[in-house]
Every structure is written in structure tokens, then in C-alpha cells.
Amino acid sequence: MQTAHPKTDNHIAPLKIYLGTGAALLFLTAVTVALSQISLGGWNVAVALGIATLKASLVALFFMHLLYDKKIYLTVFLISVVFLGVFLILTMFDTMERGTMYEILAEPINPEAVIYQNQPPDSAAPIGQGGH
Amino acid sequence: MNDHSINHPGLAHHFSTPQQQKESAKLGLWIFLVTEVLLFGGLFVAYGVFRAWNPEMFYNAHRSLNVFLGALNTVILISSSVTMALAIRSIQLDDQPKTVRFLIATIILAAAFLVVKYFEYNHKIHLGQLPGKFYTFRGIEGTNPHLFFTIYFAMTGLHALHIIGGMSVLIWLTLKTSRGRFSAEYYTPVELAGLYWHFVDLVWIYLFPLLYLIG
Amino acid sequence: METAIKNNYLNSPRGILSWLTTLDHKRIGILYLASVMFSFLLGGIFALLIRIKLLVPGEFLMSAEAYNRVFTLHGAIMIFLFIIPSIPATLGNFALPMMIGARDVAFPRLNLASWYIYVAGAVFAVYSMVQGGADTGWTFYTPYSTMTTSSVISMTLGAFILGFSSIFTGLNFIVTIHKLRAPGLTWFKLPLFVWALYATAIIQILATPVLGITLLLLILERAFSIGVFNPAMGGDPVLYQHFFWFYSHPAVYIMILPAMGIVSELVSVFSHKKIFGYKAIAFSSFGIAFISFLVWGHHMFTSGQSDLASMIFSFLTFLVAIPSGIKVFNWLATLYKGSISFETPMLYGLSFLFLFTVGGLTGMFLGALATDVHLHDTYFIVAHFHYVMFGGTVMAFFGGLHYWWPKIWGKIYNKTWALVAWLFTFVGFNITFFTQFILGSRGMPRRYYSYPAKYEGLHEISTIGSIVLGVGMLIMAIYLIASLFRGRSAPANPWNALTLEWQTDSPPPTANFAATPVVTGGFYDYDKVSPNPKGDS
Numbered sequence: 001m002q003t004a005h006p007k008t009d010n011h012i013a014p015l016k017i018y019l020g021t022g023a024a025l026l027f028l029t030a031v032t033v034a035l036s037q038i039s040l041g042g043w044n045v046a047v048a049l050g051i052a053t054l055k056a057s058l059v060a061l062f063f064m065h066l067l068y069d070k071k072i073y074l075t076v077f078l079i080s081v082v083f084l085g086v087f088l089i090l091t092m093f094d095t096m097e098r099g100t101m102y103e104i105l106a107e108p109i110n111p112e113a114v115i116y117q118n119q120p121p122d123s124a125a126p127i128g129q130g131g132h
Numbered sequence: 133m134n135d136h137s138i139n140h141p142g143l144a145h146h147f148s149t150p151q152q153q154k155e156s157a158k159l160g161l162w163i164f165l166v167t168e169v170l171l172f173g174g175l176f177v178a179y180g181v182f183r184a185w186n187p188e189m190f191y192n193a194h195r196s197l198n199v200f201l202g203a204l205n206t207v208i209l210i211s212s213s214v215t216m217a218l219a220i221r222s223i224q225l226d227d228q229p230k231t232v233r234f235l236i237a238t239i240i241l242a243a244a245f246l247v248v249k250y251f252e253y254n255h256k257i258h259l260g261q262l263p264g265k266f267y268t269f270r271g272i273e274g275t276n277p278h279l280f281f282t283i284y285f286a287m288t289g290l291h292a293l294h295i296i297g298g299m300s301v302l303i304w305l306t307l308k309t310s311r312g313r314f315s316a317e318y319y320t321p322v323e324l325a326g327l328y329w330h331f332v333d334l335v336w337i338y339l340f341p342l343l344y345l346i347g
Numbered sequence: 348m349e350t351a352i353k354n355n356y357l358n359s360p361r362g363i364l365s366w367l368t369t370l371d372h373k374r375i376g377i378l379y380l381a382s383v384m385f386s387f388l389l390g391g392i393f394a395l396l397i398r399i400k401l402l403v404p405g406e407f408l409m410s411a412e413a414y415n416r417v418f419t420l421h422g423a424i425m426i427f428l429f430i431i432p433s434i435p436a437t438l439g440n441f442a443l444p445m446m447i448g449a450r451d452v453a454f455p456r457l458n459l460a461s462w463y464i465y466v467a468g469a470v471f472a473v474y475s476m477v478q479g480g481a482d483t484g485w486t487f488y489t490p491y492s493t494m495t496t497s498s499v500i501s502m503t504l505g506a507f508i509l510g511f512s513s514i515f516t517g518l519n520f521i522v523t524i525h526k527l528r529a530p531g532l533t534w535f536k537l538p539l540f541v542w543a544l545y546a547t548a549i550i551q552i553l554a555t556p557v558l559g560i561t562l563l564l565l566i567l568e569r570a571f572s573i574g575v576f577n578p579a580m581g582g583d584p585v586l587y588q589h590f591f592w593f594y595s596h597p598a599v600y601i602m603i604l605p606a607m608g609i610v611s612e613l614v615s616v617f618s619h620k621k622i623f624g625y626k627a628i629a630f631s632s633f634g635i636a637f638i639s640f641l642v643w644g645h646h647m648f649t650s651g652q653s654d655l656a657s658m659i660f661s662f663l664t665f666l667v668a669i670p671s672g673i674k675v676f677n678w679l680a681t682l683y684k685g686s687i688s689f690e691t692p693m694l695y696g697l698s699f700l701f702l703f704t705v706g707g708l709t710g711m712f713l714g715a716l717a718t719d720v721h722l723h724d725t726y727f728i729v730a731h732f733h734y735v736m737f738g739g740t741v742m743a744f745f746g747g748l749h750y751w752w753p754k755i756w757g758k759i760y761n762k763t764w765a766l767v768a769w770l771f772t773f774v775g776f777n778i779t780f781f782t783q784f785i786l787g788s789r790g791m792p793r794r795y796y797s798y799p800a801k802y803e804g805l806h807e808i809s810t811i812g813s814i815v816l817g818v819g820m821l822i823m824a825i826y827l828i829a830s831l832f833r834g835r836s837a838p839a840n841p842w843n844a845l846t847l848e849w850q851t852d853s854p855p856p857t858a859n860f861a862a863t864p865v866v867t868g869g870f871y872d873y874d875k876v877s878p879n880p881k882g883d884s
Contacts, residue, residue: 012224022214029206029340033199036345044347055337063217063330070155072525073162080166083553083640084173088180091589094644094656095181101654146451146527156453156526163518167556174560174590178575181586264573264580276581282573286564 011068021062028055142318154320161324165331168294172335175287179342182279189274193281194346196261196272198252202344205248206336212241213333220326226316228309235306235322238329242299249292256281287339294332301325355757355854370455371857376441377755378462382469383437386428391820393421398779398813401806404798411796415482416497418794422485423502427509428469430740431598434605435551436465436516438747439544441755443520445848445855446538448529448864453522461515464508471505484794486591487562489576489584493569500569503562510555510562513601517551520544529847531866538846538870539628543608546632550597550604550639558594561587585650592643600639602736604632606699606743607674613696613746614678616844618685621871624677631670638667648719657716664714671707675700690842691765695746698773702738706731709784724794727787733780745772745823752827753837757854760830764822771819778812845870 032051040047061067066074099106147153183190219234260268263285267278305325308314314322356373366374396417400408409417440458444451452458475481478498483491492499524537524545565587567573574580576587615622622628644652644660652660678700687693709731712718722728753759786805791798798806840849845868851860868875 010224012221015218015221018214018217018221022210025210025213026207029203029210032341032345033203036199036341036347039347041347044345048341048345048347049338052338052341056334059213059330059334059337063213063333064327069158072159076159076162076166077169080169080553084169084176086640087170087173087557087593088177090641090644090656090659091177091586091593092180092184093659094585094589094647094653095583096184097653097655098651099653105651105654144455146449146453146455152526156522159525160454160457160518160522163521163552166552167514167518170553170556171560174557174564177590178564178586181583182575182581186581264568264571264575266571276574278574279581282575286567286573 011065013062013065013068017062021058024058025055028058150318157320157324158327161327165327168331168335172287172290175283175290176338176342179283179287182283183346186274186276186279189272189277190280191346192273193277194343196256196259196269197284197344198255199344201248201252202340205245206340208241208245208248209333209336212238212245213330215241216326216329220319220323223309223314223319223322224316228312228314231314231322232306232310235302235309239299239302239306242295242302245295246292249288253285284343287343291332291335291339294335298325298329298332301328353852354856355852356857357756357854359857368459370451370459372440372444372452372455372458373755373855373857373859375455375458375462376437376439379432379436379440379465382462382465383429383433386424386469387433390421390425390429391817393417393424395813395817397421398810400796401798402810404800404803404806406797412482414796415484415794416480419482419484419502420476420480423481423506424472426485426598427506428465428472430602430736431509431513432465432516433602433740433744434609434747435520435544435547435601436461436512438609438744438751439520439540439605440516442751442848443541443544444523444527445851445859446541446846447524447527447532448847448860448866449523449527450859450863451527452519453526454519457515458519461512461519464515465512468505468507468509468512471501471508475501475505486595487565488591489565489568489587490578492565493572493576500566503566507559507562507566510559513551514555517548517555520548521552524548529864529866535626535629536866536869537629539611539622539625539632540605540608542629542632543604543611546636547601547604547608549633550601550636553640554594554597554601557590558598561590561594564590585647585652588647588650589643592646593640596643596646597636597639599732599735600635602740603703604635606703606740607632609743609747609750610678610696610699611674612844612846613692613743613750614681614700615871615873616750616842617690617693617696618682618687619843619873620681620685621869621873622677623680623683624673625871627673628677631673634670634673635667638663638670642667645714645719648716649723661714661716665711668707668711675704675707690749691760691762691769692746692750692842694766694769694773695742695749698769699739699742699746702734702742702776706734706736706738709734722787724792725787726783726791726793729793730780730783730787733783737776737780742772748827750842751848752830753841754848754853754855756831756834757837757852758830758834759837759841760834761826764826768819768822768826771815771822773819775812775815775817775819779809779816780812782809782812843876845872845876 028051032048035047035051036044060074060077066077143150143153147156215234215237219231219238222228222230222234256262260266261281262268262278263282264278267281269277272280302325305314305322309322356371366378369375369378396408397414400414400417440452475498478501480497481487481492481499481502482495482497483499487499487503524541528537564573564575568576568582572580575582576584578584611622611628641663642660644656645664648657648661709727713722713728713731749760749765782805786802786809787793789802789805791802791805837853839851839853841853842849847860847864847866847870848855850864
């Protein structure tokens with residue numbers, strides 16, 4: 001019924017793979033909650049995302065069978081992540097760097113303009129410079 | 133030459149073998165998941181931009197989220213992924229009754245997730261912690277705190293819609309399995325639904341730290 | 348000599364219901380063809396309205412508010428309803444499975460659903476029109492689009508729905524090309540049109556969902572003022588532009604890549620010569636698809652984007668010229684010392700080479716930051732994109748339509764009238780749009796209702812050109828439709844081409860082939876085939 005492929009889509013994983021992955025995911029959840037309670041400065045984001053990526057990899061490789069299946073599915077999925085990264089990074093090159101090369105461009109052209117009238121009283125920075 | 137209907141009743145006329153048909157379906161679903169990555173991805177970009185512009189506000193605003201409930205939902209969703217994976221494993225082993233039980237377990241866990249979300253949303257509506265012009269809460273320091281809640285509701289809302297969609301598919305699958313539609317010979321829809329479900333779990337794995345665990 | 352008409356995909360099964368419930372990729376291609384041509388007509392009417400209005404610098408024909416709606420509808424209909432589905436959903440649907448020796452696409456029901464979704468999106472767009480249309484420009488830029496009273500939501504909902512149609516087509520094609528190739532058809536034996544459709548499908552899959560989320564956020568902003576694009580609420584209107592162009596720039600490559608695929612076929616068949624640089628052309632399609640995702644900020648040089656981002660995007664924009672140039676030079680090398688026949692499809696193929704090159708080169712002025720500051724939002728831009736979209740994609744689409752017409756219908760059109768139509772089209776197009784390069788570089792802004800008297804002469808010339816172009820389109824419509832009723836029967840292979848679809852009847856049987864083809868030779872091996880007399884029998 002089943003031809004002998006080196007990698008076949010019909011691989012049946014042993015029970016302990018699924019239960020083990022589930023346990024690992026629960027453990028990592030506890031870890032990430034615990035670490036978020038400790039202040040690590042700028043590293044909090046990186047650590048949280050790192051653990052999330054580790055969890056996501058476990059889900060993808062074991063639950064979604066990417067470890068056992070043909071490479072095409074993994075390739076397709078990774079490509080989407082790469083392009084999401086491109087979207088994020090190039091957008092942030094704009095939003096994080098406005099007015100950094102020529103400061104005058106960061107100032108509003110007309111501070112009396114209507115769009116600035118509804119700003120909450122404690123916002124001192126012009127639009128796009130947020131919490132800097 | 134191409135008439136396989138005698139040997140393989142489920143084989144469509146344009147495929148040569150059931151294996152080819154199954155692999156095509158699976159590739160098709162993975163490509164669909166790619167579109168989902170980019171769909172949610174847009175909201176992640178919006179999150180990135182607004183959080184980078186308003187780091188303190190995001191920190192202050194996120195404290196109104198209940199970490200326990202978020203973690204509980206994470207546990208619920210991970211468990212539902214386990215039950216989903218076990219459902220697929222069961223049908224691979226031709227055990228229809230077990231498959232049905234695991235599918236039902238997945239559906240119940242999904243419903244539990246939505247119940248928790250309902251309580252969270254309700255609390256925020258009550259306090260006025262809402263997106264955009266509906267925001268009326270006082271007590272979060274920082275500029276434009278409504279932005280956080282816009283992002284929060286957009287991301288978790290889109291995610292919840294996907295859970296609801298997934299649940300409908302799972303209910304349909306449960307009914308079909310209990311009527312003997314699937315077996316170890318043919319279970320492609322169950323497998324595809326499983327991939328979709330794990331993806332929904334995957335999105336939450338990122339939503340949870342980004343929204344609930346801001347350092 | 349008329350033989351008895353065999354059963355083919357057109358005449359069996361019979362009846363409208365059999366067409367509306369068909370799972371045959373060929374019939375679905377025809378359903379799309381009808382819808383897409385209707386959209387082209389609609390968009391074209393709006394174009395003529397624009398050009399007629401612009402004959403007069405001041406108030407004429409319509410109010411300024413109406414004018415805003417007319418150019419918005421022209422753009423939105425042409426882009427979302429016509430050009431994006433045009434080649435993939437019509438010619439791609441028809442020819443792709445046959446070119447790879449398959450019986451159908453991977454997911455025939457999804458294919459039919461894709462067409463119905465298209466129709467649903469079109470209904471929303473027409474509804475929006477009836478409500479007066481949007482007046483924001485097809486780009487729906489915030490903050491105007493969130494504040495204007497025109498019917499933005501119905502138009503954007505239409506575009507949102509149409510996005511799914513595009514995604515499903517792309518998904519179907521990728522799986523079809525991966526899984527349903529005939530025995531012996533390895534990747535590097537595939538026709539270049541197939542490579543082009545594959546690269547296009549990748550863009551459709553990756554980019555269109557971002558349009559989806561963009562339009563969703565726009566609708567929420569408009570309906571519920573969520574604030575993401577509103578600077579008064581801490582949002583950012585330029586963020587909308589990032590979201591919008593992340594899709595819309597790759598979208599223009601969804602438009603051009605299939606066209607380039609057609610040109611690869613035409614240039615080889617009608618020079619009766621092996622395509623030069625097969626692998627380079629194949630890989631360049633992927634190169635274009637990849638780089639297309641890296642350049643969207645070049646639409647935003649004057650929007651307040653950071654200088655660093657602008658510089659990065661400008662640099663990356665110049666990169667995309669490289670794979671495009673590779674294609675053009677390979678096509679030219681194919682023509683060189685070829686046995687060229689000037690059949691109708693080839694006229695359009697050659698037009699593409701010239702007009703796309705002009706359009707592409709003018710893109711270089713726009714990719715350079717300093718010149719773009721002056722040229723942005725002028726008629727220079729309008730001319731640039733019409734050269735690549737019309738002079739490029741639409742010309743190639745016409746070329747493909749005339750190439751596959753005998754296969755699709757089993758009829759041949761009147762070639763003299765085809766030549767006349769081509770002449771009107773080519774001449775009319777250039778008069779219309781070359782003038783606009785001049786208008787733009789002299790400062791005439793786009794989307795403006797009225798203008799200073801000094802531009803009047805050029806506008807008049809451009810409008811005359813558009814009427815000539817319209818006449819060309821009309822003649823084409825007439826002889827093509829006439830061919831269905833009075834055309835001579837076409838043989839299986841009127842062009843002596845080598846790809847698989849020509850090895851079956853015109854029109855093909857429903858199952859495409861009597862037996863699954865086994866591929867041994869190459870599809871461009873014209874050097875191994877004895878030279879044949881040109882034309883059909």
C-alpha cells in the first residue's frame with residue numbers, strides 16, 4: 001500500500017514524541033512567564049521572542065511533522081517568515097530613523113496645524129518620535 | 133489508462149495516484165498557511181512600529197492584561213495541539229472512535245480558550261480599555277494608550293476569528309469521522325485541519341509574550 | 348474542407364449551467380476572459396472620460412469631485428479587475444495544464460471558486476460605482492480615505508474579496524506545476540511561460556495577504572476610528588503607505604511577469620529559433636519576484652519616509668533592472684538571425700520589447716531620489732506606468748490572446764484587420780502616453796482636474812492619441828468576435844510551435860490529451876525541426 005520513500009508523508013510518530021513535545025512546550029511557557037518577571041532591560045524582548053521561537057519550532061517540527069516530511073513544506077514555510085522579516089525590517093528603517101539624518105525633517109512644518117491640536121497635554125514629541 | 137475509479141474511489145480524475153493527490157493537498161495547505169503568516173504578519177509589523185515608538189506606554193498599558201489568564205490560554209492551546217496531533221495519530225492507526233474523542237477534546241479546549249477570551253474582553257469593555265476613539269480609561273501613563281488596545285484587539289480578535297473558523301472545521305470533521313468517512317487509507321482532511329490548528333497555536337505562541345509579557 | 352465537428356471542451360457538455368458549474372480549467376479560463384474583458388471595457392470608458400475632460404483646462408464635462416471619482420474608478424477597475432487577473436486567470440488557466448501535459452489544475456473546484464470570488468469582488472466594485480465611487484485615487488491614501496464621504500468601504504471590500512481570487516489562483520498554479528507535470532517533464536524543460544506563472548504565483552501568495560490586512564485596517568479606521576493611521580491619535584498615515592505598497596509594488600510584477608513569459612514564447616516561436624539563455628530567463632523571473640519585495644519604499648520618497656530608508660529603497664530599486672535587462676537582451680539575442688514572421692502575435696511581442704524597454708528605462712529616473720522629487724505625482728509617473736502596464740502587459744496579453752486564439756476557439760481571425768487594429772493601438776498608445784512624459788517633466792501634476800493653459804496643447808495631443816487607441820481596441824473586439832462566428836477553422840498547430848498544447852486538437856477535447864504525453868524533446872528545439880512555411884494551412 002505504501003511505497004518505500006526515504007521521507008514519506010505517512011510517517012506515524014510514536015506517542016511519546018507528541019507527549020514529550022507538549023510537555024516541553026508547557027515547561028517553556030512557565031520559563032518565559034518567570035523570566036518576564038525579572039527585569040533584563042533591553043534583553044527581555046529578545047529572550048521572550050527567543051523562547052517563543054523555540055516553542056514555535058517544536059510545534060512546527062513535531063506537531064506539524066516538518067521534521068519527518070519532505071523538505072518542500074519547510075522551505076515554503078521558512079520563505080514566508082523571511083519575507084515577513086523583510087517587511088518588518090525595512091519598515092522600521094523608516095519609522096525608527098525619521099529625522100535622524102537631517103533633524104529639521106523631524107520637526108512639524110507647522111506646529112499650529114490642526115492635526116497637532118488634539119494631542120494629549122503630556123506629549124511633547126512630534127508625531128512619529130513617540131517615546132524617544 | 134487513467135480510470136482509477138475502480139481501485140481508488142476517492143481519486144480525482146486529474147491525479148494519477150492517491151499519493152500524488154494527498155501530497156498536492158498538503159502542499160496546497162502549506163501555501164495557504166504562508167498567506168496566513170503574511171496576514172498576521174502585517175499586524176506584527178504594526179505592533180513593532182507602535183511599540184518602538186511608545187515603549188513606556190506599551191509597558192504601562194500591558195499591565196492591565198492578566199498574565200495568569202494569558203498563560204492559562206497558552207496552556208489550553210498547547211493542550212489542544214496535543215489532542216489534535218493525537219487525533220491524527222489515531223486515524224493513522226485506523227482507530228475511528230479514538231479519533232473522534234481526541235477531536236472533541238480539541239474542540240472543547242478551543243471553546244475554553246474562547247471563554248477565557250470572553251472574560252478578558254468583557255473586563256476591558258467594562259473599564260473602557262478599547263481601541264481608538266472608544267478608549268475612555270484613565271490610569272495608564274503615556275501617550276495614546278488606546279494604540280496598545282487597538283493592536284491588542286486587532287491581533288487577538290483576528291486570532292479568535294481563526295479559532296472559531298477552526299472549530300467549525302473540527303466539528304465537521306468529528307461528524308464525518310464518526311460516520312466512517314476517514315480511515316488509515318484516507319484521512320487527508322483531518323491532517324490538513326491539524327496543520328491549520330497547529331498554526332493557530334503557533335500564532336498565539338508569539339502573541340502571548342508580545343502582549344502579556346512585555347518585560 | 349469541413350470535417351464533422353468533434354466533441355471538444357466548448358460544445359460538450361452543453362448549456363449555461365454546465366459552464367457555470369464547470370471544473371474544466373479551459374472553460375474557467377473563458378469565464379475569466381469574458382469577465383476580464385468586460386472590466387477592461389469599463390475601465391477603458393473611464394479612461395476616455397478622463398482624457399476628454401482634460402481637453403479643456405477648466406470646468407468641462409464633469410465637476411472636479413466627479414473627476415476624482417472617475418480617475419479612482421479607472422485605476423481601481425483596471426488594476427484589481429483587469430490587469431492582475433488578466434494573463435494568469437485567462438491564458439494561464441487555459442494553457443498551463445496543457446503545457447505541462449496535465450489534465451487539469453491541481454484543485455479544479457478551487458479554480459471555479461476563484462472565478463466566483465472574482466465576480467463577487469466585481470459586484471462590490473460596481474456597487475461602489477453606483478454609489479458614486481471613491482474619490483481617493485486607487486491607492487486609498489490616509490488620512491483622506493478615512494475622512495472622505497465617498498464610498499470607500501464598498502470599494503475596498505471589493506478589492507479585499509478580489510485578493511482571495513488572486514491568492515487561490517496562485518496557490519493552484521504552484522501546486523499544479525510542482526505535482527502534475529507529465530512524465531519526463533523536468534524543471535528545466537518547462538516552457539518559460541510556466542516559469543513566469545510560477546514566479547507570479549509566489550508573489551500572489553506572499554504579497555496579497557498584506558493587502559488584505561491593509562484594507563481591513565483601513566476599513567476599521569474608517570468605520571471605528573481605531574487610530575492607527577491618524578496622527579492626531581498617535582497613528583501614522585505613512586504606515587498605511589508601507590502596508591499598501593508592500594503589496595502593490597510586488598503587484599506590478601504580478602502584472603508584468605506573466606507578460607514576459609508570453610513574450611518568451613512568442614519570440615521563440617515566431618523567430619522559429621531556440622530561445623537564447625533559457626536558464627537565465629527562467630532564473631531572472633525568480634530574481635524579479637524576489638527583488639520586487641525589497642523596493643516598495645520608492646513610492647514613498649516624498650511622503651516623509653526617513654532618508655535612510657529612502658536611500659536603501661533607491662539602491663534596491665536599481666537592482667531590479669538587472670534581471671529585467673537580462674530578459675530583454677536574451678529576447679533580442681533570440682531574434683538575431685532568426686527566421687522572423689510578422690504574424691499578429693509577433694507584432695504585439697515586438698511592441699512589448701520596445702514599449703516595455705521605454706517604460707523600464709523611465710523607471711530609472713524615478714528610482715533616483717533627486718529626480719523623483721521633481722517627477723513624483725506628475726504625468727511622468729502616469730506615462731511610466733502606462734508604458735510598462737499597457738505597453739508591456741496589455742500588449743503581451745493581446746499577443747498571447749492572438750497566439751492562443753486558434754487553440755481556444757478553433758477559429759482564426761482576419762489577419763488584415765488584426766494588422767489594422769495593431770497599427771491603431773501602437774500609434775494611438777504612443778501618442779497618448781509619450782506626450783505625458785513631456786507633460787510630467789514640465790510640471791503637470793497627476794490627478795489634477797484643471798491646469799494652466801500652457802499644458803493645453805499637449806493634453807489635446809494626448810487625448811487624440813487615446814481616441815486612436817480606443818478605435819484600435821474597437822476594431823480588435825469586432826474582428827475577434829466575428830471570428831467566432833465566421834472565422835475559418837484553425838488547424839491544431841497554425842504557428843508550428845513545439846509546446847504541448849499545440850500537439851492536441853484546436854479546440855482541445857475536454858480531457859486535453861487522448862493519452863498522457865511523454866516529454867522527450869525540448870520545447871525550443873527549433874533547430875532540430877525542419878523549417879516550415881509560415882502561417883496556417
